[in-house]
Amino acid sequence: MVPIDNENDYLKVSAAPLLDKDKLLKSIFRISTFLTAPSNVDELMAKILDEVVDTMGFDMGIIRLVDETKQYLETKVVKNYNPEETKTAFSVALNIKEHDCLSTxxxxSGLPIAVENMNTDPRITETDRMLTKVYTRGSIMCAPLKIGDEVIGTIAAWCKEEIKYFTEEINLFLTFASQMSIVIHNTRLFETNAEKIRQLMILQEAVSEINISRVLDNHILYVLSNSALRIADADKVLVYFLDIEKDRCLVTDGGKVFIEDRKAYDKKIGQSIIKRTMDTGSIVVCRNSDDSSAIYPIYEGCSSEIAFPLHIKNKFKGALYLAKISDGYSQDQINILDILVKNAVTSYDNAIMHSMLSLEAESLKTEVEKLKEREDILLGFHNIIGKSKKMIGIFHVVEEVASHNTNILIQGESGTGKELIARAIHRQSNRHSKPFVDVNCAAIPGTLLESELFGYEAGAFTDARKRKIGLLEYANGGTLLLDEVGDMSIQLQVKFLRMLENGYVRRLGGTENIPIDVRFVFSTNMDLAKMVSEGSFREDLFYRIxxxxxxxxxxRDRSDDILLLSRHYIEEFNKKFGKKVRGFSKEAENILKNYSWPGNVRELKNIIERVMILQRIGTTITPDDLPAEIKVIPTQKYLNVEIEKFLPPLFSGEINFTSVTEKIMNDIKEKILENALEMSGGNKTVAAKQLSISRYKFIREQKKISKHIN
Ligand SMILES: Nc1ncnc2c1ncn2[C@@H]1O[C@H](COP(=O)(O)OP(=O)(O)OP(=O)(O)O)[C@@H](O)[C@H]1O
Ligand SMILES: [Mg+2]
Known part of the structure; x- marks a missing residue:
């Protein structure tokens, strides 16, 4: 064998070329079009080989490419090979280092070789002759396919005749070879990029679908397994999850998810790549055909296996497994699968967290609801305790009217909570951040009340040294409660009404009209309607407020609330006095319920406070502990009708039975109507409703009675 010294040893060059230049140019042009229209590499190589062989007048041709391991030359296309030679060419991979033949x-060397006479040329070896019969005669040209300095393959073309190759022909052959290299390289780049793009698109789609999975169902596993299968172009997939807490495993092959007995499944995967990746916590790739590492393939015939670890906190441990019949996995595929797996693991973890949190949130919610319910019962509306129908109705009214600026009149006996309701109205309204001013009309003497309300200018009267802002001005933007409004003098009522109508105040001794924006709440325990009829309260003001x-x-009319309030005060005073009193006995409760509470809630609160001061720690309140004044036998409230007054004197002889009984009936009816009207605050509709009659009937009854009296 001739040593490979320099280029000239390989190229035995003649002087005069014999090429058809026109044909050549056309061929080069055709090849150049392949550069811009990339298609499948194998197809391109076949086309170029056709051009080379046909244009340059060769009889046969072969292209071999270096394989992925860079150790072998593998046949990619042949031209004009007979079937037997084709079979040999494709079945033998040439080991570049070990085989000695023309292509290797x-x-x-990365250098071309031209052999004029294969029969005699010493560079033709036994290996060459074994590969194809063609090497026994004729001439051959073989050139490297190179990208920069890297040899990516060889092209060889053979001619039956012994030919002296001219420099021009050799150069042309090299031009074809370099063009082919570029085309192969570009197409390969395009193919890898296109493949990478395909994989990335599957990844993107999978990740976005995985990320929206909030619930812990099998959707993540389904997307993971099916996307991995497509990215890897694999034939089999398995996702294996060991549910550590429940000691079971979840397995899916891309379809349904199966829950398997842990022990039985552990046996199945005992010597598999799944076990290996779970143990090592790293990606394991395995080609079972050349692996002696005692890893047994899960699927018969699928020799290329890969497994990725899936670890989720200390709940799940598992693997994504893929297997292929054909060759392995590119680094790109592994990288992209790794990203997919990490996303799936994070999402699965999030879904676990999410489901745990929503469970927790659910139980917290019920807990909060329970507490709130308890608080609602205890504190009611704005700390106003009450669950009786009447009180709930009042809370609704407050809620509804609070945001409007309408005047509100709160009526009720002393201690029923009028001030509490007034404050609730203020707090519920959008004025809550502005002042709430409470003026008790009964507590301030007439003229003083006027200056308190309206303010005065300096020198307005003897004592007025400095200007004083009135409470009406002070309450601007907020709420003013006029408590015991029934106690306002008639003169002040006139002035107050004017202020209400005009919407401004004028300080005593002043001339300036100061506009005010105040929401008025009035309260009284007097019967204003009656006062109007008696002339002690102005009718116009009454209707206005x-x-x-x-x-x-x-x-006493809301017995439901009596016990609720009593228990609330026990808790309050338990805290205050540290008594740990447990509550009331049944009998004590009955006494509380039956007492008429003329001082209403205030009285109840005071009595419980008194009882609690004397009560022993940790005991239950019994009737003995309650003050004597509330232990009265309940008496029915009777209508106080003086029948005697209607009875004619006994000595008068005749008694007109019809008119006497009618009179008595009328008096009773009048009382009932009066009571109802009193309860309704003078509202006939409400009063009529309370008596279960229509408003029309109510008025008719009133008229009938007055006619009778007259
Ligand atoms: N429903 C209620 N829930 C809790 N506490 C209440 C309730 N009603 C009244 N009270 C308490 O009873 C006491 C008297 O309430 P408030 O001063 O509001 O009554 P009032 O009707 O304005 O009385 P008065 O007519 O004497 O001015 C206060 O201590 C108040 O906290
Ligand atoms: Mg009050």
């Missing part, structure tokens, strides 16, 4: 020489009347019923 070219691949090793009672736009929304709220009547708080006395405590």
């Amino acid at each position: 020489k070219v691949a090793k 009672r736009v929304v009347p709220i009547v708080i019923p006395p405590l």
Whole structure:
């Protein structure tokens, strides 16, 4: 064998070329079009080989490419090979280092070889002759396919005749070879990029689908397994999950998810790549055909296996497994699968967290709801305790009217909670951040009340040294409660009404009209309607202030609330006095319920406070502990009708039975109507409703009675 020294040893060059230049140019042009229209590499190589063989007048041709391991030359296309030679060419991979033949020489050196007489040329070896019969005669040209300095393959073309190759022909052959190299390289780049793009698109689609999975169902596993299968172009997939807490395993092959007995499945995967990846926590790739590592393939015939670890906190441990019949996995595929797996694991973890949190949130919610319910019962509405129908109705009215600026009149006996309701209205309204001013008309003497309300200018009267802002001005933007409004003098009522109508105040001694924006709440325990009829309260003012009347019923009329309030006060005073009193006995509760509570809630609160001061720690309140004044036998409230007054004197002889009984009946009816009207704060509709009659009937009855009296 001739040593490979320099290029000239390989190229025995003649002087005069014999080429058809026109044909050649056309061929080069055709090849150049392949560069811009990339298609499948194998197809391209076949086309170029056709051009080379046909244009240059060769009889046969072969292209071999270096394989992925860079150790072998593999046949890619042949031209004009007979079937037997084709079979040999494709079945033998030439080991570049070990085999000595023309192609390996070219691949090793990166230099072309031209052989004029294969029969006698010493560079033709036994290997060459074994590969194809063609090497026994004729001439051959073999050139490397190179990208930069890297040899990616060889092209060889053979001619039956012995030919002296001209420099021009050799150069042309090399031009074809380099063009082919570029085309192969570009197409390969395009193919890898296109493949990478395909994989990335599957990844993107999978990741976005995985990320929206909030619930812990099998969707993540389904997307993971099916996307991995497509990215890897694999034939089999398995996702194996060991549910550590429940000691079972979840397995899917891309379809349904199966729950398997852990022990039975552990046996199945005992010597598999799945076990290996779970143990090592790293990606394991395995080609079972050349692996002696005692890993047994899960699927018969699928020799290329890969497994990725899936570890989720200390709940799940598992693997994504893929297997292929054909060759392995590119680094790109492994990288992309790794990203997919990491996303799936994170999402699965999130879904676990999410489901745990929603379970927790659910139980917290019920807990909060329970607490809130308890608080609602205890504290009711704005700390106003009450669950009686009447009180709930009042809370609704407050809620509804709070945001409007309407005047509100709260009526009710002393201690029923009028001030509490007034404050609740203020707090519930959008004025809550502005002042709430409470003026008790009964507590301030007439003229003083006027200057308190309206303010005065300096020198307005003897004592007025400095200017004083009135409470009406002070309450600007907020709410003013006029408590015990029934105690306002008639003169002040006139002035107050004017202020209400005009919407401004004028300080005493002043001339300036100061606009005010105040929401008024009035309260009284007097019967204003009656006062109007008696002339002690101005009718016009009465109608002006009672736009929304709220009547708080006395405590005795809402027995449901008596015990609720009593228990609330026990808790309050337990805290205050540290008594740990347990509550009331049944008998004590009955006494509380039956007492008429003329002082209403205030009285109840005071009595419980007194009882609690004396009560021993940790005991239950019994009737003995309650004050004597509330232990009265309940008496029915009777209508106080003086029948005697209607009875004619006994000595008068005749008694007109019809008119006497009619009179008595009328008096009773009048009382009932009066009571109802009193309860409704003068509202006939409400009063009529309370008596289960129509408003029309109510008025008719009133008229009938007055006619009778007259
Ligand atoms: N429903 C209720 N829930 C809790 N506490 C209440 C309730 N009603 C009244 N009270 C308490 O009873 C006491 C008297 O309430 P408030 O001063 O509001 O009554 P009032 O109707 O304005 O009385 P008065 O007519 O004497 O001015 C206060 O201590 C108040 O906290
Ligand atoms: Mg009050």
